[in-house]
Amino acid sequence: MLALWYWGQLPSKRQGWLFAAALLSGLSFGVHLYSVLIAPAALLYFVWIVRSNRPNSGQESAGVEQRSFAAISPLLVGLAGAAVGLGLFLLSFYIIDVRQSTTGYDYTAQYPSGTAWGVTAADMQTFWQRLYQTLSAPQWQSAMFPGGPLFMVTRLATFLFRLIVFEFGLVSIAAAIIGWFAIRRQNRPIAYFMLTGFLTVLVLVINYDPGDKHIFYLPSYIVLVVAAMAGFDHLLNRAEQRLWTQKPWGKAAVALIFVLLIGQHFWPARLVALVEGKASFVTETYPYPVDDLTAPRRYAEAIANGLPDDAFVLLEWRTLYAVYYVTAVEQERMGIEMAEPTPYRTEGQVQPPLIAQIKEDLRAGRPVFTDNRYDLPQYFNLQREPNGLYSLSLRE
Numbered sequence: 001m002l003a004l005w006y007w008g009q010l011p012s013k014r015q016g017w018l019f020a021a022a023l024l025s026g027l028s029f030g031v032h033l034y035s036v037l038i039a040p041a042a043l044l045y046f047v048w049i050v051r052s053n054r055p056n057s058g059q060e061s062a063g064v065e066q067r068s069f070a071a072i073s074p075l076l077v078g079l080a081g082a083a084v085g086l087g088l089f090l091l092s093f094y095i096i097d098v099r100q101s102t103t104g105y106d107y108t109a110q111y112p113s114g115t116a117w118g119v120t121a122a123d124m125q126t127f128w129q130r131l132y133q134t135l136s137a138p139q140w141q142s143a144m145f146p147g148g149p150l151f152m153v154t155r156l157a158t159f160l161f162r163l164i165v166f167e168f169g170l171v172s173i174a175a176a177i178i179g180w181f182a183i184r185r186q187n188r189p190i191a192y193f194m195l196t197g198f199l200t201v202l203v204l205v206i207n208y209d210p211g212d213k214h215i216f217y218l219p220s221y222i223v224l225v226v227a228a229m230a231g232f233d234h235l236l237n238r239a240e241q242r243l244w245t246q247k248p249w250g251k252a253a254v255a256l257i258f259v260l261l262i263g264q265h266f267w268p269a270r271l272v273a274l275v276e277g278k279a280s281f282v283t284e285t286y287p288y289p290v291d292d293l294t295a296p297r298r299y300a301e302a303i304a305n306g307l308p309d310d311a312f313v314l315l316e317w318r319t320l321y322a323v324y325y326v327t328a329v330e331q332e333r334m335g336i337e338m339a340e341p342t343p344y345r346t347e348g349q350v351q352p353p354l355i356a357q358i359k360e361d362l363r364a365g366r367p368v369f370t371d372n373r374y375d376l377p378q379y380f381n382l383q384r385e386p387n388g389l390y391s392l393s394l395r396e
Contacts, residue, residue: 026081034201
């Protein structure tokens with residue numbers, strides 16, 4: 001985004017920055033959601049800059065070929081950068097694909113439970129099939145645009161409430177509005193890039209409804225932070241025009257006022273957290289060890305230390321990767337494999353491919369454990385173990 005804006009200031013002399021912006025966009029495709037969500041705004045900005053820098057009527061004598069090159073050249077540079085970026089992305093995906101770890105998403109969720117969202121092993125046989133499944137994310141497609149206008153209105157209200165109460169506060173929101181108008185006076189293309197980008201991201205974000213929805217608000221905050229900082233900068237410049245602000249005590253007072261303005265929404269909660277020694281300002285407690293930051297390691301080690309070296313373990317997602325880190329990275333026991341028993345869209349039901357895999361492992365003498373009963377008792381015998389897991393065995 002910054003590289004694209006920098007190119008737009010002197011487009012004929014900064015083609016390398018356009019190439020870099022396009023390369024980063026291509027490289028981050030499928031890796032970071034923001035590069036896709038901001039694409040309409042980036043395209044609008046690109047067209048605006050190219051059209052604004054076409055040769056005027058006084059330059060007609062330069063010839064049609066020169067005008068055509070001036071118009072096409074940025075497009076070629078952008079396409080070349082995007083092609084290189086996409087090539088690097090595909091290469092990195094290929095390297096990961098041919099060296100797949102059993103800790104990856106395919107092995108922990110897609111193969112064992114993909115039937116819940118319409119994906120079977122037959123859909124994952126080639127590199128291109130696995131790439132498509134990764135980019136299209138069939139597990140999460142049902143969470144996109146799940147409702148109508150009323151759903152959108154309620155989710156927008158939730159977004160605005162969270163924005164004001166938890167994330168930014170009224171002062172920072174007001175600063176963002178002031179900042180956008182200040183940017184518009186100085187650089188209209190960038191201002192409308194920001195507005196278009198924010199609205200595009202907002203429409204898609206409020207229509208995406210997974211369980212941990214608050215995480216997906218983050219892309220919309222990028223533009224807001226830029227606008228808010230521009231707003232505070234504008235207000236600071238206005239304040240510094242006062243004569244008293246040129247004195248040493250005045251400069252210190254202005255600095256203190258703006259530090260308090262920028263941080264007034266956060267300071268109380270952060271100070272309480274420092275006093276209590278825990279991240280009490282984190283309100284979504286279910287995925288975070290707010291009260292005890294060492295809890296995940298203790299829990300993971302307690303489970304890992306009680307596992308045989310060839311175990312197959314079913315763990316819910318919050319526990320799975322902590323245990324995997326202990327067993328695979330710290331203990332170097334790569335024979336232990338794991339899977340999510342009931343990921344999103346399984347409706348709490350262990351899927352047939354995973355049931356078949358468990359039965360095959362048990363017949364081969366491999367120990368299988370689970371962190372909860374789920375609906376497994378209808379298929380297997382379960383016995384509680386000292387480490388808190390259940391061991392599975394075949395029914396006679």
